Amino acid sequence: MFTKLKSLLYNNEVRAIVFQALAVVVIAYFAYQAFDNMMLNIEQRGIRSGFGFLNDEAGFAVNDNFFLEYSPASTNLQAFYVGIVNTLIVAITGIFFASVIGLIVGIARLSSNYLVRKMATVYIEIFRNIPILLQILFWYSIALKVLPSARNSMSFMDSVFLNSRGLYLPKPIMGTDFYFVLASLVIGIVAYVFIRKRSNKKHDETGINTNTIPHFLGLVLLLPIVVYFSFGAQLEYPALKGFNFRGGIDLSIEFFALAFSLSIYTATYIAEAIRSGVESVDVGQKEAAAALGLKNSRAMRLVILPQALRVAIPPIINQYLNLTKNSSLAAAVGYTELVTIFSGTVLNVVGQAIEIIMLTMLVYLTISLVISLILNIFNKKMQIKGG
């Protein structure tokens, strides 16, 4: 009996399982103790706990609010939603422009033109090596200094205004006709997808290429606009009343400073990812494309980039996640995103640090996981199939 037990003890597999189980128990116990201790302290000190505060009146104003209903009479929960939407908007804007700039600069870095190549290198080396917080503060103070005051705004056709407080655009007034516009947009997209599929099929069968860009412009852009104006469209124009512009769409200068800094900072990393991707493609591919008579730009678009992206996507995913997390530096310039609104103002008013910080972390975790999920799916699609 004893020898049997002993042999079990000296069995590597059994040992491994025992140690791992022990480790799990210890970690779980520590976590439980920490949580229990926290709850005990909260109770003994009479600190309010739980999520009841979410239904309390927020009582403060939010500067940037794109489409949600919000006023100081709204609840903390609504303020939380405004924060999430603002974080998403600045992250999506940043990701879009960072990708575009990154792609262009990454390719420019490999250009055969000396000036273009060097300029791309200088751009990358400068902006990649300065901390993002400093860049945000720098561009913000530049914007404040360079742009005119509200009363001396730059204006374009008396409907778009730019000053040191933000950009003011005319806003379409959403009536019932808005649904017709939406419907026409959907119809346009469906029709375009159909046309595109047919032209692809034609290309596969006959090798004749059809340019579908005019179709795209006509169906997806022009059609909704035509429908919109044929229903007697009305625009709400921003106008200077008193101290500020009122009406229209108002994009704050803080939003621009943050989105701009995040874009040009993250673009440097994306450019490097693109470059390493392009360099990983065998030279023979480029030569073969040239031998087939493809122009440089077409060779890049049809042969090199699809292969380069396979290598470039994983590091680019990381950069998208970094950009999203870096958007929390907005507190420095006063763009009202999640951290500023919720972990800042609401936390100060309510004082329940544990709940509020936990909710904030949960949001960032969710956003990050969703971004990486989407891009992982995209990554799988880009990989060589059956390989």
Next chain:
Amino acid sequence: MNQLLKLSAASILAISAYGVQASVFHSNTLEDVQSKGSLTCGVSTGTPGFSSPDSSGHWSGVDVDVCRAVAAATLGDSNKVKFVPLTAKERFVALSSGEIDMLSRNTTWTHTRDTSLGLTFAGVNYYDGQGFMVKKSLGVNDVSELDGASFCIQAGTTTELNLADYFRSNKMSFKAVTYDTSAQTKAGFEAGRCDALTSDVSQLAGLRSTLKDPSSAVVLGNVISKEPLGPVVRKDDNKWLNIVRWSLNAMIEAEELGITSATIDDASTSPGVQRLQGKSGKLNESLGLSKDWSRNIIAQVGNYGESFERNIGMSTPIQLPRGVNQLWIKGGILYAPAFR
């Protein structure tokens, strides 16, 4: 075998030790402070006149003086204070987690803070209110003319709520740009990002004096809120609450009795003065302090008026008038409960 045994024994020991340790709960701050030999006091990261360090790291200000008074009462030495600079967001967590023994950081006494954070306000050392600074070029003389204006605010203050309340109740619209620090708030105002800067009146004068061109801005006469600022302690320690509360009261009482740091040790026949000097009465016993606790406060820190004039009075760059922070017998609302 041996190793496994040792490891499990060690982990069980560690867990049980951790479990016991974790539930120990501090509720005797006085004992802690006296055994440490110093008071850990949470202050601001730098508010001139209230709590700010000089170039050699020496802290001064009316909030700092409250910390020093408590140190003088409990340790007999007003210099035995460890100052912990805290931002507005950090302050309450630092106090409730026990990182600091008390908080004296221009903190507004509000209902929510007093009742739901596990904290208690020990008194008021400065009665403040929220005011406005505007660009002179706007030609504005009153807040009611600021309908639709943009305001620069510092985050983590009651200012954001007061502003929203005021404009809602007067049915006016406004835009608020909220910055993280007071330096950024000032920079935003100077650069014209907003029409007005709003903050506690006590800070506006100081901020205005640091503008590149102070004459380009004016502080409006309006005060839209009550901001009683005072020291805060944890709710679970009544004895400590009493010590902080009565240390502050001793400073106010001393001014009312006309005794200063220079005259505290002068012989007096007044029973009130004698009680403050620790020569009669037993005011120290229920606080658990030595007989000379209040004498030490006045001798080392001074009375309330001395502290006020030294830090924020008309002879300092801050130049705040006493206003409501005058003694009740001189037309203000400063009033210490009876010392007996």
